[in-house]
Amino acid sequence: MVAPNRYTSAHSIAHSTMRLLIALAASLCLLSCSSGSETARPAIALETCRLPGIDTPAKCGSYAVWEDREAKSGRRIKIELAVVPAKMRAHEPDPIVIFAGGPGQGAISLARQVMPLFSKLNDSRDVVLVDQRGTGNSAPLDCPEEEQPLQQLFEDALPERMVAKCLAQIDADPRLYTTSIAVEDIDEVLGILGYSKVDLWGGSYGTRTALEYLRRHGDRVRSVVLDGVAPTSMKLPLSFVGDGDAALQRLIEACAREARCAKIYPGLGETIGKVRAQLARHPARAAIQDPRTGERETIEVNENVFLSGLFRPLYVAELASLLPLGISAASQGDFNPLLAQNLEFADDVAENLSIGMHLSVVCAEDVPRITAEDLAKLKGTFFGRSLVDDFIRACAVWPRGKVPADFYDAVRSEVPVLILSGGIDPATRRATAMRWRRPFRTRAISSRRRSATE
Numbered sequence: 313m314v315a316p317n318r319y320t321s322a323h324s325i326a327h328s329t330m331r332l333l334i335a336l337a338a339s340l341c342l343l344s345c346s347s348g349s350e351t352a353r354p355a356i357a358l359e360t361c362r363l364p365g366i367d368t369p370a371k372c373g374s375y376a377v378w379e380d381r382e383a384k385s386g387r388r389i390k391i392e393l394a395v396v397p398a399k400m401r402a403h404e405p406d407p408i409v410i411f412a413g414g415p416g417q418g419a420i421s422l423a424r425q426v427m428p429l430f431s432k433l434n435d436s437r438d439v440v441l442v443d444q445r446g447t448g449n450s451a452p453l454d455c456p457e458e459e460q461p462l463q464q465l466f467e468d469a470l471p472e473r474m475v476a477k478c479l480a481q482i483d484a485d486p487r488l489y490t491t492s493i494a495v496e497d498i499d500e501v502l503g504i505l506g507y508s509k510v511d512l513w514g515g516s517y518g519t520r521t522a523l524e525y526l527r528r529h530g531d532r533v534r535s536v537v538l539d540g541v542a543p544t545s546m547k548l549p550l551s552f553v554g555d556g557d558a559a560l561q562r563l564i565e566a567c568a569r570e571a572r573c574a575k576i577y578p579g580l581g582e583t584i585g586k587v588r589a590q591l592a593r594h595p596a597r598a599a600i601q602d603p604r605t606g607e608r609e610t611i612e613v614n615e616n617v618f619l620s621g622l623f624r625p626l627y628v629a630e631l632a633s634l635l636p637l638g639i640s641a642a643s644q645g646d647f648n649p650l651l652a653q654n655l656e657f658a659d660d661v662a663e664n665l666s667i668g669m670h671l672s673v674v675c676a677e678d679v680p681r682i683t684a685e686d687l688a689k690l691k692g693t694f695f696g697r698s699l700v701d702d703f704i705r706a707c708a709v710w711p712r713g714k715v716p717a718d719f720y721d722a723v724r725s726e727v728p729v730l731i732l733s734g735g736i737d738p739a740t741r742r743a744t745a746m747r748w749r750r751p752f753r754t755r756a757i758s759s760r761r762r763s764a765t766e
Contacts, residue, residue, distance in 0.1 A: 355504045356393070363394060365424030368434070371395045372420075375504060377497050379451070379488050389451035389484075391497050394420045395505070396427065396439040406509040406534050407438035409502065411518030411525075413540075415491075416670035418448020419518075421663075430513075437511070442498050444521065446489040446669030453489060453668025456481045462602050462609050465658055466617045466651065470702040475671070475709045482668050487713035489672035495524045499532070508532065515539045517673075527723045536729040544720045548678040549699050550686055557694045559626045560584075567636050577636040583643050584622070591615045598647040600655070613647045619695055621650040624657040631657060675707035677715055 358371035374390040398404070410426055412419040419441040430439050443450035455478035464471075479486070498521075502510055511534050514522035519538040526533050542548075564581045567573040577583070595614040602609050611617065621638065625631035631653050638650035682700065690697040 355506060356501070358395060361394065363396070363420065363423040363427075366396070366427050368396055368399075368427075370423075371397060374449075375501050377445075377500060379445075379485060381488075381493055381496055387485075389445060390449075391445060391501055392418075392420060392443040392449040393501055393505075394423065394441045396423070396434060396441075398438050399435045403436045403438070405507070406511055407440045407507055408433060408511050408513055409440045409442070409498070411512065411514035411521040412444065412447065413516035413518050414447070414665060414670055415517045415520075415673040416447055416453075416666040416668075417517075417664050418443040418450070418452070418666075420448050426513075426515075440502070440505070440507075440510075442501055444494045444669075445497050446484075446494070446672060447666045448664075451484060452666045453482055453484055453486060453672060455667045462600070463611055466611055466620060466654060467614070468616070468620045468699065468702075470699075470706050472705055472709055475706045478668055479710060484668075485711075486668060486672045487676070487711045489669050490676045490713040490715060491521055491524050491673060492528070492716050492719060493713075495521060495528055498525065499529050502532070509534045511535045511537075513537045513539070516542050520544060523723045524719075526725055526727060526729075527718070530725050530727060533725075533727050536727060537732070538729065539732045541731055541733065543723075544677065545722075546678070547681050547686065548674050549703055550678075550682050550690075553690055553693050553695050553697065553700065556623050556626065560622060560694065563626065563632060563635060573636060577640050580636055580639060583639055587639065587642050588615060588618055591618050596645065596647060598651060600648060600651050611647075611651065613651070616698060617654075618642070618650070619698075621647075621654045623695065625653045627657065671706060671710045672713060674703060675710045676713035677719070679703055679707040680712065681720075 356373045356375050358373040361370050361372035363370050372392070372394045374392050376388045376390050378384050379387040379389045395407070408430055410419045410422070412422050420443050423441055426441075427434070427439065433439075443452075445451055446453040455474065509532055512522040512525060514520070514537070516539070519541045520543060522536055522538060523543060526536055561581075564584075567577055567580050591613060592615045595612050598611050598613050599608050600611055601607070621642075622635065625635050625638075634649070634653060638653055641647070641649045682704070687697060687700065690700065
């Protein structure tokens with residue numbers, strides 16, 4: 313999952329080093345069953361369009377649904393979609409449907425990242441990208457544009473003032489933007505497009521959407537690929553504390569095992585502890601250029617900024633491989649490498665994330681299940697409970713939607729499900745995938761992320 317803070321998951325495009333594995337594994341899963349040759353005939357008016365970064369022409373359109381699907385009255389919202397048609401004339405009838413992460417990412421804007429994974433499969437199958445309600449161009453729950461202070465960006469704060477202002481200005485009922493409601497939109501769109509069977513691919517939070525689709529409409533699903541599974545049993549952002557601790561520890565161990573990394577950055581774990589303790593006592597100051605204005609600003613590097621600087625790069629293998637360098641520089645008083653990595657990730661996320669939709673999902677499906685016992689267990693963890701407290705305060709302001717009675721039950725299906733999980737992953741680690749493979753006919757593949765110096 314990807315979100316505006318250090319513990320969120322996104323993350324569907326953070327598995328860049330797994331691309332070849334995903335493509336091969338997806339091929340195995342999607343080609344495992346025989347399909348007919350009948351071509352789906354879309355009933356939605358689709359027009360030729362170009363998706364940013366994609367050479368292949370696509371077909372784009374929109375479809376209006378009730379915002380309140382249960383009442384079937386009131387406001388209607390448009391669901392935006394794009395179909396990248398199969399290249400072969402006699403192609404398979406079941407498309408690959410992409411579920412984006414976040415929660416809050418739109419699927420269409422991720423085409424540049426995900427389409428290379430499916431270039432071979434796109435020869436014989438359509439690829440369908442639907443902006444889930446509240447994201448992309450599907451009635452996005454975007455908070456009013458406000459220049460976020462650079463200091464606040466580094467601290468990963470979620471101020472109640474910002475949440476209240478967002479709630480006051482969005483033109484929507486945020487209680488109606490949960491996963492189970494969005495799944496019904498997507499099923500309706502796929503049906504109107506004429507697809508009787510579909511293959512699902514979800515990344516991070518997108519795996520939760522895919523699982524919910526499988527639960528509600530399993531008769532229409534031929535196969536599923538879950539990349540970085542984030543099921544409803546996870547309590548976001550609570551689960552990211554333990555997952556973040558484990559991911560950072562794996563990185564430290566990887567560096568210690570590799571001769572070159574261990575030689576250049578000896579005692580990486582101890583170095584992290586010393587820098588953190590020092591910043592807790594005496595925050596440092598660092599000058600960094602704000603990419604939005606080009607002006608240099610002075611940042612107070614406190615303990616929270618340091619923790620964000622450690623967590624965010626773990627989402628992306630290339631950034632994670634640079635963490636030992638950033639940590640070493642920080643121990644010598646130079647925080648710019650760590651801050652630069654942090655800022656690069658934050659900017660990438662901000663380009664395609666609807667914070668309001670993120671809150672609608674987390675505040676309805678996750679935060680209400682966090683107990684006092686859960687919070688007590690966070691004592692002594694490396695990343696602590698600051699972000700969890702941030703979301704608890706934000707969700708006290710944000711309206712809470714309803715979830716179905718069976719939403720937290722395990723999904724059971726005979727449909728082939730392939731689960732992919734990375735070794736160094738701060739949000740959807742392998743242990744979660746292993747727990748969730750039992751109800752399915754699955755094959756679990758664990759991918760070793762790049763080592764600390766690769």
